[in-house]
Amino acid sequence: VGNRVHTFVRVKPTADFAHDMIKFGPDHKSIDIYIKKDAKKGVVNNRQTDWSFRLDGVLHNTSQELAYETVAEKLVSEALTGYNGTIMCYGQTGAGKTYTMMGATAEYKHRGIIPRAIQQVFKATAHSVRVRVSYLEIYNETLVDLLSTTTSSGTSDVPMAVVDCPQGVYVKGLSIHSVSHEEDALNLLFEGETNRAIAEHTLNKNSSRSHCIFTIYIEVRSRFRVFSDVKCVNSKISLIDLAGSERLSKTRSEGQVLKEAMYINKSLSFLEQLIIALADPKRDHMPFRQSKLTHVLKDSLGGNCNTVLVANIRGEAAHVEETLSSLRFATRMKWITTEPVINETYDREVCREGEWRMVNRSLVTYDPLTDIQKAEIKSQVHKYLKGAIDEIDIVNIRQVQEVFKQFKLIASQQEHEVEARLRSKYTLIDKNDFAAVAAVHKAGVVVVDGHLVQEENGRDLGTRTASFSSRHGGKKKSRKTRSSKGPLRCHQLRLLPCTVSCCRAEQTDLPMSGCVFFKFCCSSPPSKPVAFEQFKEECGSEISRIFKENKSILLARKKRSSTVAQRINFIKREMEGIQKALQAQKQKRWQEEYVDEKGQIIIDEKEFSLIMKLKDLKEEYRSGYAELQDLKAEIQYCQRLVNQCRNKLIAEFEIWYNESFLIPEDAREALKPGGNIRPGMIPINRVMCLEEDEQDRFERMQETTLPACPASVSFYRAKTKTDQKHMYTRTMSSLEKMRKKPGLITAAGKNKPLSFLHVM
Ligand SMILES: Nc1ncnc2c1ncn2[C@@H]1O[C@H](COP(=O)(O)OP(=O)(O)OP(=O)(O)O)[C@@H](O)[C@H]1O
Missing domain, CATH: 3.40.850.10 (Kinesin motor domain)
Structure with a gap:
């Protein structure tokens, strides 16, 4: 410069x-x-x-x-x-x-x-x-x-x-x-x-x-x-x-x-x-x-x-x-x-991985690894898998690649071992072979990845299934189908009766969405009511909580409205009673012609107190009526929010259900962070504040502007994210304020804007 x-x-x-x-x-x-x-x-x-x-x-x-x-x-x-x-x-x-x-x-x-x-x-x-x-x-x-x-x-x-x-x-x-x-x-x-x-x-x-x-x-x-x-x-x-x-x-x-x-x-x-x-x-x-x-x-x-x-x-x-x-x-x-x-x-500081962004690695050159180095890496990988060491020293990219190679090799060896072990114990029968199916059904069989499996010695499979699962439970399962003659890979096995619904869920945190993503290893998904309960406790907990809170606010408003209405009716009846009594009092006065020396009408104490009481009641009636009007508007507004919230909850559940149980494993992989599809399970803080038109705008822009200018994606994403986050914070603080004031809005507060939690 x-x-x-x-x-x-x-x-x-x-x-x-x-x-x-x-x-x-x-x-x-x-x-x-x-x-x-x-x-x-x-x-x-x-x-x-x-x-x-x-x-x-x-x-x-x-x-x-x-x-x-x-x-x-x-x-x-x-x-x-x-x-x-x-x-x-x-x-x-x-x-x-x-x-x-x-x-x-x-x-x-x-x-x-x-x-x-x-x-x-x-x-x-x-x-x-x-x-x-x-x-x-x-x-x-x-x-x-x-x-x-x-x-x-x-x-x-x-x-x-x-x-x-x-x-x-x-x-x-x-x-x-x-x-x-x-x-x-x-x-x-x-x-x-x-x-x-x-x-x-x-x-x-x-x-x-x-x-x-x-x-x-x-x-x-x-x-x-x-x-x-x-x-x-x-x-x-x-x-x-x-x-x-x-x-x-x-x-x-x-x-x-x-x-x-x-x-x-x-x-x-x-x-x-x-x-x-x-x-x-x-x-x-x-x-x-x-x-x-x-x-x-x-x-x-x-x-x-x-x-x-x-x-x-x-x-x-x-x-x-x-x-x-x-x-x-x-x-x-x-x-x-x-x-x-x-x-x-x-x-000589050790680079902390994750904080470093590797840019254009191709420009960094390394010497190929020697056989001794490869053997050393292999030994480290084995020790790591056995738990003998907690970390593998990272020296350079070449070495990282070799580590992965070794892992892949070990994984494939294990698959073959497990398959061989299974083959020695079970007979695999093609599911489409109906005669064979009918024959083995009598003997009690289970489905293994689209194949009927029978234990050779006819022993109960339940315990074996359990022991297999517990030993290999941590491994990823693939839903890829394979030909009946091809090798049976251990990660394709699902040793579960096909009628049994989901048995086990592995959890993976999705940092981008802030949600828990469920991978179910069984072949049939749980029923929707059961899954819905689970959704409300896990991924949908936030939206469900808001839904409940909005509902309770609505309920409180309705209760208050009914109390105020009862009170107004009571006041109205009381006013009618007093008006009648006053009428009678007036009649009596006219008949008896109560006047003072100046000719002015004299009102006795009883009539006076009735007039005062009527005045107070009228005041109370007016303020109650105003409050009732406010409450009606609030109830209408709140009801709309509750409906929106309910729809959102259901829509999100559907997405979650599909992603968790119906989307094939490979598509799910793509949905993970780093995968090429962004999770459809939108993080809860985005779900709740994502204005429909804002999202639409972003999508439209992605279709039109972005292809011509791919470099702008980060800019618009960051902008949208910040706007949404800001909106979410505002919404949450409104709710917070509301919670701190459990007392309901009085007539005095009727001009204040309503603050409910928006779920768009
Ligand atoms: N070169 C420009 N082309 C188009 N619009 C401009 C340009 N410069 C300034 N503006 C517009 O003028 C307005 C005032 O500009 P800006 O807020 O940047 O001023 P500023 O010097 O930062 O003022 P302040 O001291 O108040 O922060 C903005 O609406 C901005 O969009």
């Missing part, structure tokens, strides 16, 4: 562009600003009116793709070779900093530098790369971990602080997340954005008033080896979206906004001071510690780091002062010199 900070200016498109004030040079590197003399300041006016700035590029009406290629691509590819890189967007609010950095996440082609950088990192080939990410926000001098909710280690409890150490600065308490795919990293990015938006909403803060730093940490190892020297290159890419830089006077802020603006002003002016200091070769003290922002950026600005600044400006005349100030800032940044160095180390 060079030996000084590279600066670019990006102009936000506008129909109101001040052509007479802002002019671009033909080389797309210079920008001139002209401001007319202020007539009010008289003829003698020394104020400068023309400025000329020369930068590394002016991005005017530039697509996101071109902006990325110009600003970031080289920096990211150098980060993959060990150079730290920083890209920072500076400019007034609304000038396009977030658009440049993050982009418009609704559309793939409008994604900004961060998602593109993530994609470039994961596209990188020829090395094994370990990637981690963090997302920090600095708001009013407070450090906020935007990914703290996604961590299970509870790092959010640690008070966050910027810490200096010989290796550089780091933020204590900031969670750093390992990611093995582009989609994982995008998930975290979107998660962070969502958290930022939530905080913005709940704390009534404005995201333009915080600085955000998304960091990609990269570790590249030149060879995937252990117990030998490994060249390890560490680098990080800091992607910074600064707070809006407008002046205090312009914002005319007060209260909270003023406080925020002051913090921003301070941190940006400290940043400016730091930049002036960094650009001055004579300065030996750099004021890094003046603010959280400058402290965090200590090793990300200049120094050994490739640094790029994008000054985002607005082209309208009204913003020309801000534009000038941003361009001045960019020019100052330009003078900071950098001496990028590769951060590489050699170590």
Whole structure:
């Protein structure tokens, strides 16, 4: 990238562009600003009116793709070779900093530098790369971990602080997340954005008033080896979206906004001071510690780091002062010199599998294994199977392949052994041979993978079946049919009478779906009612729980409604009684002509108390009636949710039943994580919040957009996932709130929105 900070200016498109004030040079590197003399300041006016700035590029009406290629691509590819890189967007609010950095996440082609950088990192080939990410926000001098909710280690409890150490600065308490795919990293990015938006909403803060730093940490190892020297290159890419830089006077802020603006002003002016200091070769003290922002950026600005600044400006005349100030800032940044160095180390650390992504293995070459090495691996595999050792040392890919080969060999030997043993004990009869079937039926037989099996010595099969199963229960079973003459493979055996329903289930956790996937080794599935009970306890437990909860809320509403209705009827009857009594009282008064000396009617105490009571009852009646109306609306709404929930439960059960019992084993394999079909058993948290139209949209998009642009799959998947997760969290918290308030909504609360658990 060079030996000084590279600066670019990006102009936000506008129909109101001040052509007479802002002019671009033909080389797309210079920008001139002209401001007319202020007539009010008289003829003698020394104020400068023309400025000329020369930068590394002016991005005017530039697509996101071109902006990325110009600003970031080289920096990211150098980060993959060990150079730290920083890209920072500076400019007034609304000038396009977030658009440049993050982009418009609704559309793939409008994604900004961060998602593109993530994609470039994961596209990188020829090395094994370990990637981690963090997302920090600095708001009013407070450090906020935007990914703290996604961590299970509870790092959010640690008070966050910027810490200096010989290796550089780091933020204590900031969670750093390992990611093995582009989609994982995008998930975290979107998660962070969502958290930022939530905080913005709940704390009534404005995201333009915080600085955000998304960091990609990269570790590249030149060879995937252990117990030998490994060249390890560490680098990080800091992607910074600064707070809006407008002046205090312009914002005319007060209260909270003023406080925020002051913090921003301070941190940006400290940043400016730091930049002036960094650009001055004579300065030996750099004021890094003046603010959280400058402290965090200590090793990300200049120094050994490739640094790029994008000054985002607005082209309208009204913003020309801000534009000038941003361009001045960019020019100052330009003078900071950098001496990028590769951060590489050699170590003997053992690579932890799983955290490493093998990229383009074909580029890594290994010598073939010798016979001695093969024998050693074979012995290790045997020891491992016997339980004598817990781990097999992994040296290189060749050795991993040999380990698998040995496992395969042993598995096939065992199959043959078992088959031979079975053949020595049982007679196999073709199921289609009806005469033979009829003959052996009398003797009592069982079905083995579509064949009738009879024990040669005629002993009871039940116990043998059990002993066979227990010895080989852990093995995978295949449902492939075989020819009657072909070898009988032990994993094809199902020593169960065909009328007996499912006998045993193996459980496999599906991390992607968060569900338990059942593989049944019997030939006939359990009855649906039995399976349904099981489904409700296992995979469907969450949805079943929600269904029950929604039903109980509905029931509570119905009960309350009936109580209120009874009460209203009672009040109504009471009111009618009082009205009758009052009528009688009035009649009596008229007959007896109760009047005082001024001729005014006198009401006796009894009548007065009846009037007061009627008034109270009317009040109570009105409020009860209002509550009843609310309850009716709630019941209707709740009933709809319960119905939706019931339908969802049944639909999910059907999918689960089909997948667990009816889909052939090989198709099931494909459904497993890593298989080429995504599990149809949608994870419960997605099931519950997946809006029909959102899913439809995604599917439609997959059919139309994706074939033309397969690289966008991760982006859209991550986006959809984050949206769904966010929706799910919202829904759950509504339910939580509801549970905490068992008291039913009173008439006073009738205008509050209903909060039931949505199951779409
Ligand atoms: N180059 C561009 N092309 C199209 N739209 C843009 C561009 N730059 C900015 N916008 C749009 O302008 C609006 C404001 O941009 P953005 O939020 O990125 O500004 P910002 O500088 O980050 O502001 P803030 O300081 O408030 O965060 C957004 O709706 C964004 O989509």
